[in-house]
Amino acid sequence: MDTGIKKLLIANRGEIAIRVIRACRDMGIRSVGVFSDCDATAFHVRMVDEAYHIGPPPSTESYLVQDKLIEVARKAGVDAIHPGYGFLAENASFAQRCADEGLLFIGPDAATIAMLGDKLQARKAALEAGLPVVPGATFDPENIAEALKKADEVGFPVLVKAAAGGGGKGMRVVQAADQFAQAVRSASNEAASAFGDGRVYIERYLARPRHIEIQILCDRHGNSIYLGERECSIQRRHQKLIEESPSTIVDEDMRRRMGTAAIKIARQTGYVGAGTVEFMVDERREYYFLEVNTRLQVEHPVTEMVTGLDLVKAQIDIAEGKKLAHTQEDIKLNGHAIECRICAENPEDNFIPSTGKLKNYRIPAGPGVRVDSGVVIFSEVPIYYDPLIAKLIVWGKDRTEAIRRTRRALEEYRVSGVDTTIGFHRTIMDDEKFIKGDISTRFLEEEYPGHKYSRLTDDLRETAAIASALHTFVFTRRINVAARPRDYRAGSRWSECHRRLNLRNFQGSR
Amino acid sequence: MPRYLVNVEGHEYDIELKYRSEKYYASLSGREVEVSLHELGESRALMLIDGNSYEVDVRSNGYDRKKVVFMKGMEIVTEVEDYNLATLRKTAGIDTDASVDRMLTASMPGLVVDVKVAPGDAVSGGQTVLVIEAMKMENIIKARGDGVVKEVYARAGTSVEKGDKLVEFE
Numbered sequence: 001m002d003t004g005i006k007k008l009l010i011a012n013r014g015e016i017a018i019r020v021i022r023a024c025r026d027m028g029i030r031s032v033g034v035f036s037d038c039d040a041t042a043f044h045v046r047m048v049d050e051a052y053h054i055g056p057p058p059s060t061e062s063y064l065v066q067d068k069l070i071e072v073a074r075k076a077g078v079d080a081i082h083p084g085y086g087f088l089a090e091n092a093s094f095a096q097r098c099a100d101e102g103l104l105f106i107g108p109d110a111a112t113i114a115m116l117g118d119k120l121q122a123r124k125a126a127l128e129a130g131l132p133v134v135p136g137a138t139f140d141p142e143n144i145a146e147a148l149k150k151a152d153e154v155g156f157p158v159l160v161k162a163a164a165g166g167g168g169k170g171m172r173v174v175q176a177a178d179q180f181a182q183a184v185r186s187a188s189n190e191a192a193s194a195f196g197d198g199r200v201y202i203e204r205y206l207a208r209p210r211h212i213e214i215q216i217l218c219d220r221h222g223n224s225i226y227l228g229e230r231e232c233s234i235q236r237r238h239q240k241l242i243e244e245s246p247s248t249i250v251d252e253d254m255r256r257r258m259g260t261a262a263i264k265i266a267r268q269t270g271y272v273g274a275g276t277v278e279f280m281v282d283e284r285r286e287y288y289f290l291e292v293n294t295r296l297q298v299e300h301p302v303t304e305m306v307t308g309l310d311l312v313k314a315q316i317d318i319a320e321g322k323k324l325a326h327t328q329e330d331i332k333l334n335g336h337a338i339e340c341r342i343c344a345e346n347p348e349d350n351f352i353p354s355t356g357k358l359k360n361y362r363i364p365a366g367p368g369v370r371v372d373s374g375v376v377i378f379s380e381v382p383i384y385y386d387p388l389i390a391k392l393i394v395w396g397k398d399r400t401e402a403i404r405r406t407r408r409a410l411e412e413y414r415v416s417g418v419d420t421t422i423g424f425h426r427t428i429m430d431d432e433k434f435i436k437g438d439i440s441t442r443f444l445e446e447e448y449p450g451h452k453y454s455r456l457t458d459d460l461r462e463t464a465a466i467a468s469a470l471h472t473f474v475f476t477r478r479i480n481v482a483a484r485p486r487d488y489r490a491g492s493r494w495s496e497c498h499r500r501l502n503l504r505n506f507q508g509s510r
Numbered sequence: 511m512p513r514y515l516v517n518v519e520g521h522e523y524d525i526e527l528k529y530r531s532e533k534y535y536a537s538l539s540g541r542e543v544e545v546s547l548h549e550l551g552e553s554r555a556l557m558l559i560d561g562n563s564y565e566v567d568v569r570s571n572g573y574d575r576k577k578v579v580f581m582k583g584m585e586i587v588t589e590v591e592d593y594n595l596a597t598l599r600k601t602a603g604i605d606t607d608a609s610v611d612r613m614l615t616a617s618m619p620g621l622v623v624d625v626k627v628a629p630g631d632a633v634s635g636g637q638t639v640l641v642i643e644a645m646k647m648e649n650i651i652k653a654r655g656d657g658v659v660k661e662v663y664a665r666a667g668t669s670v671e672k673g674d675k676l677v678e679f680e
Contacts, residue, residue: 359552415580422583427584461521463557463566465516465518466543466545467557468514469523469527470527472514
């Protein structure tokens with residue numbers, strides 16, 4: 001099918017909706033957006049060409065309702081639907097529904113999504129394609145004795161994982177045999193309630209693994225390429241916070257081997273579109289297949305920065321049936337890119353989400369700096385969705401320059417009204433182990449126990465003390481002339497004090 | 511002149527403020543820095559401290575001593591308290607230690623804004639006992655330990671002089 005897309009529905013919100021809108025504009029495609037009640041004036045609604053209301057704030061009544069999205073698609077007369085990430089991006093039934101309705105779904109076909117979404121099937125496909133997988137085993141949950149024997153063969157500690165898993169749900173680390181039966185039961189129960197599928201399996205637990213993934217692009221004509229790797233080891237609760245490309249431990253040879261492995265599983269499964277093949281890498285730099293993500297990843301911009309490609313445009317081109325614009329030989333990684341996820345969360349309070357209105361919002365700029373933001377000043381950050389409000393992506397000619405620029409950009413970033421991860425990122429950019437590239441997925445729990453991320457110089461501490469004292473002085477002066485507010489959240493009017501003091505000075509000078 | 515004790519991550523700063531010729535001067539344990547302060551709207555301000563530029567955003571919750579200072583990409587938690595009140599609180603604060611005087615007295619003149627306890631009340635550490643406005647700042651006096659209120663001398667809306675009895679504990 002070689003149909004040019006004229007109009008595209010974006011079944012998402014926030015920064016990724018805006019990312020897709022931008023690609024559409026660059027390609028001359030008309031964009032259609034959707035919004036829930038609380039997103040009526042959201043940034044993506046202001047940016048998009050057309051926007052339609054799809055329901056109340058909870059995503060189960062809006063962004064996840066397939067009927068409503070299909071109805072908008074019909075009403076607006078779109079040719080294609082881009083799901084972004086999250087929501088319906090890896091929902092096989094939605095991909096099938098789009099196909100049935102004659103709409104082009106920007107992603108692989110429903111069967112591929114279903115197959116790779118099942119971790120056991122994906123693992124089987126990887127084994128068939130000859131990829132190294134973490135030693136592990138499947139078992140009959142009714143036969144714990146046999147399962148225990150298999151766990152012993154794999155070797156404790158083991159990881160119990162849900163076949164339908166994701167986001168750390170249905171996952172348990174088991175240190176020794178006596179905890180095994182209990183862990184299997186609780187993981188299975190958790191998986192059953194979260195995914196409606198209680199199947200679990202075991203894998204050897206790697207002590208300090210890195211999470212490294214390969215970006216792939218596959219067209220409908222049998223061409224597939226890999227676009228280097230992304231190192232995503234800085235995580236909390238299995239959610240990534242900082243990603244970079246290239247990885248400090250991947251050299252040309254390892255990149256070629258991992259890239260080739262990624263292409264193998266793509267071919268094995270008949271993959272079409274942009275995808276990500278995730279690997280765990282142990283301390284000996286041995287890599288093991290983890291899973292395939294059949295969507296555009298949050299962290300795709302770091303790959304764009306080092307390859308110069310537009311991955312959303314590539315996705316749309318592939319969906320339209322075009323051949324890949326590049327061969328493997330064309331792909332050269334240039335420089336180094338780092339992405340910091342700017343989330344409305346309080347890192348010191350175990351990354352608890354923070355909501356509210358952005359009273360101030362100023363994004364960094366300058367050489368090498370890109371901000372994919374889903375919000376603008378005065379935006380509301382609602383409680384209903386992902387706390388990711390923006391992504392700061394920084395490019396440098398090498399990692400040292402990229403880190404320096406990231407520091408600079410973080411210091412330029414100004415957000416008030418919600419807590420953010422900006423300070424957390426600023427601290428990590430000064431972390432000696434991070435700078436050396438000595439990281440693993442346990443980096444945060446090992447280096448920052450208790451989530452204490454604040455690392456201040458004497459200068460900054462003293463300056464903060466002066467600011468705090470001045471603010472108190474000005475604030476208490478003000479409340480002595482005005483009614484005392486009951487809920488005074490935003491701080492103060494600094495100027496009131498100046499005016500009063502200036503007045504006094506003025507009077508005094510007479 | 512206003513003088514504050516500011517705690518930043520366990521480091522204590524004794525800061526006295528002066529204002530002359532449209533500039534602030536902050537003395538930190540005898541060392542003086544010049545601060546030119548410009549309001550930028552909402553809770554933000556530009557501070558030039560001896561010429562060093564800092565754009566700050568100070569967030570606080572009403573009378574809470576805790577203030578969060580956002581600058582240079584960092585979020586810095588501070589606790590600020592009027593110097594004299596801090597001294598009062600530290601020396602006369604309620605303590606479960608038997609050797610400590612059970613009488614809470616005012617160490618400086620001020621206005622009692624609110625009294626939160628009555629005779630017979632059991633108080634636990636951290637609980638607000640009374641609020642005193644002094645040096646044009648409201649200060650929440652909290653119990654430093656568990657105890658029972660024996661007598662309350664302070665009355666809301668009345669002024670107290672240095673040395674006046676406020677609250678007595680059993």
